[in-house]
Amino acid sequence: MVxxxxxxxxxxxxxxxxxxxxxxxxYKRPPLKGLRVNTLKISAEEFCxxxxxxxxxxxxxxxxxxxxxxxxLGADPYHFAGLFYMQEPSAMQVGELTKGCKKExxxxxxxAPGGKTTHVAAQMAGKGVLFSNEIDFPRAKILSENVxxxxxxxxxxxxxxxxxxxxxxxxxxxxxxVDAPCSGEGMFKKEPNAIPEWSExxxxxxxxRQRGILECAxxxxxxxxxxxxxxxxxxxxxxxxxxxxxxxxxxxFTLVEEKKFYPHEFRGEGHFAAVLxxxxxxxxxxxxxxxxxxxxxxxxxxxxAEEFFAEPFRTEGRIHTLADxxxxxxxxxxxxxxxxxxxxxxxxxxxxxKNFKPAHALAMAFGTLAKKKISLSRxxxxxxxxxxxxxxxIESGWAVVCVDGFPLGLGKVxxxxxxxxxxxxxxxxx
Ligand code: SAM
Numbered sequence: 001m002v003x004x005x006x007x008x009x010x011x012x013x014x015x016x017x018x019x020x021x022x023x024x025x026x027y028k029r030p031p032l033k034g035l036r037v038n039t040l041k042i043s044a045e046e047f048c049x050x051x052x053x054x055x056x057x058x059x060x061x062x063x064x065x066x067x068x069x070x071x072x073l074g075a076d077p078y079h080f081a082g083l084f085y086m087q088e089p090s091a092m093q094v095g096e097l098t099k100g101c102k103k104e105x106x107x108x109x110x111x112a113p114g115g116k117t118t119h120v121a122a123q124m125a126g127k128g129v130l131f132s133n134e135i136d137f138p139r140a141k142i143l144s145e146n147v148x149x150x151x152x153x154x155x156x157x158x159x160x161x162x163x164x165x166x167x168x169x170x171x172x173x174x175x176x177x178v179d180a181p182c183s184g185e186g187m188f189k190k191e192p193n194a195i196p197e198w199s200e201x202x203x204x205x206x207x208x209r210q211r212g213i214l215e216c217a218x219x220x221x222x223x224x225x226x227x228x229x230x231x232x233x234x235x236x237x238x239x240x241x242x243x244x245x246x247x248x249x250x251x252x253f254t255l256v257e258e259k260k261f262y263p264h265e266f267r268g269e270g271h272f273a274a275v276l277x278x279x280x281x282x283x284x285x286x287x288x289x290x291x292x293x294x295x296x297x298x299x300x301x302x303x304x305a306e307e308f309f310a311e312p313f314r315t316e317g318r319i320h321t322l323a324d325x326x327x328x329x330x331x332x333x334x335x336x337x338x339x340x341x342x343x344x345x346x347x348x349x350x351x352x353x354k355n356f357k358p359a360h361a362l363a364m365a366f367g368t369l370a371k372k373k374i375s376l377s378r379x380x381x382x383x384x385x386x387x388x389x390x391x392x393x394i395e396s397g398w399a400v401v402c403v404d405g406f407p408l409g410l411g412k413v414x415x416x417x418x419x420x421x422x423x424x425x426x427x428x429x430x
Contacts, residue, residue: 001027002188005198012234019264026263031189033067034089034268038150039122041406042083050078050404063122064092066267075428077381081406082149082364087115088190090261090268094179094230095119097257097275101226102174104128105333109162109217110179112139114146116230120177121152126316129333130155131173133165137340144342145426151365153317154331157343162216164339171282172335174225176217180210182231182238186263186270207237214246218253222283226256230273234262239272252280286335294321297351301327304349304356308398310371317345325351360409360423363400367407372399374411374418381408385428390418 004027013020037047044063066089073079073086094116103124108117112134121130132147132155134140140159147157158165183203184194210231217227231238239260247253256275263270298319305313317329330345337344346365349358363370374392376384381403384390390401393416401411401418411418 022264036064036085077403090271094273105173106175107131107173108177112143114143118150133158148361153365160339162213166216166219169220171222171284172286176227178229182233185234186232203235221278223281227276243274289334291320297321300356363410367400370400375402387427392418
């Protein structure tokens with residue numbers, strides 16, 4: 001059992017009273033691991049039939065389950081194919097609270113590594129626009145990779161502070177997720193490094209930071225919109241009292257729902273979530289995104305698409321071409337984004353003035369529509385994911401490499417071999 005700070009235990013005892021022994025006993029069991037099926041790519045039923053680890057569907061969330069086996073699923077080919085996201089079970093409950101919310105324009109303000117973003121994206125099923133933001137650049141890169149892996153088409157990944165975003169997007173979103181940085185009391189088992197960092201002073205510091213983030217979210221929310229605030233801590237200063245203080249300071253808001261997931265009452269490590277609705281205020285439209293058109297590049301893409309896709313490529317969105325030839329499919333409703341951007345809609349590929357070269361993101365978002373597919377078994381897929389060349393006797397040209405029919409990336413077939421185009425930075429280590 002992990003050694004917990006005395007002061008933390010005393011606070012929990014004062015809060016829980018006769019429920020405290022059960023809370024303490026929950027630290028004796030190993031941390032619960034969960035997995036959420038990416039319904040953008042596969043249904044829960046289909047996934048269960050394929051599932052690589054012993055895995056049982058959750059009682060409350062149809063697309064999620066607890067991992068019972070100890071396999072390293074991050075290295076599993078189905079993980080690379082974006083069929084699932086590994087997420088702590090109580091964290092998934094936050095996504096459950098967003099199910100009834102309007103989602104034309106959604107902002108996830110503290111999004112990395114992407115658990116809640118990918119959950120909400122699955123609920124949006126390609127409709128509306130999802131902005132996933134992370135203030136820390138290295139973490140934003142991981143978020144962006146996860147958004148790509150899960151095949152999310154209708155979003156953008158940004159790296160900005162809540163204050164910067166609040167300047168650009170006043171009264172503009174229907175739903176804002178604030179999964180706030182917190183003192184992480186619910187993470188002590190999973191990340192014991194968080195234990196020595198815990199102190200009452202740190203709880204107070206976190207509460208101040210959260211108040212600032214919530215303030216920005218309040219400014220960016222349109223009338224009728226909702227904030228889903230969450231933490232993975234039990235401290236009232238960061239949870240119930242934070243919400244109480246927010247409601248006092250913002251009479252335009254009401255509390256829709258508030259939930260605390262304690263590890264002795266719920267099969268998870270612990271979370272807090274509150275849903276706030278803005279009853280009064282403005283609804284403002286952000287400036288629309290200015291598409292840069294390049295007729296020659298678009299012709300090159302159309303020529304490629306005719307060869308590459310089994311059916312004419314028709315999808316919602318507009319093609320945006322940067323001066324350096326990189327091309328993106330930008331979702332309808334995308335506003336102007338004058339912030340550091342890591343991902344914009346779906347990267348289609350690159351035009352060098354002569355030829356069009358498809359991007360990995362294209363395969364992850366639209367690969368199932370490709371004409372030429374190379375379907376590998378799970379073992380063969382590992383060879384591809386390590387960046388090795390494969391033998392294949394199909395017609396030359398670009399193909400989508402799949403595991404059991406699910407796209408993993410691109411390959412270029414020529415003379416009986418497949419040149420591996422799986423991105424170097426994402427490869428499975430040998
Ligand atoms: N929502 C994520 C998920 O489900 O995978 C987890 C988010 S984590 C609990 C909180 C995030 O807030 C961290 O990635 C952290 O870098 C970010 N953060 C830290 N300080 C911040 C600030 N001042 N404003 C906004 N985000 C901040």
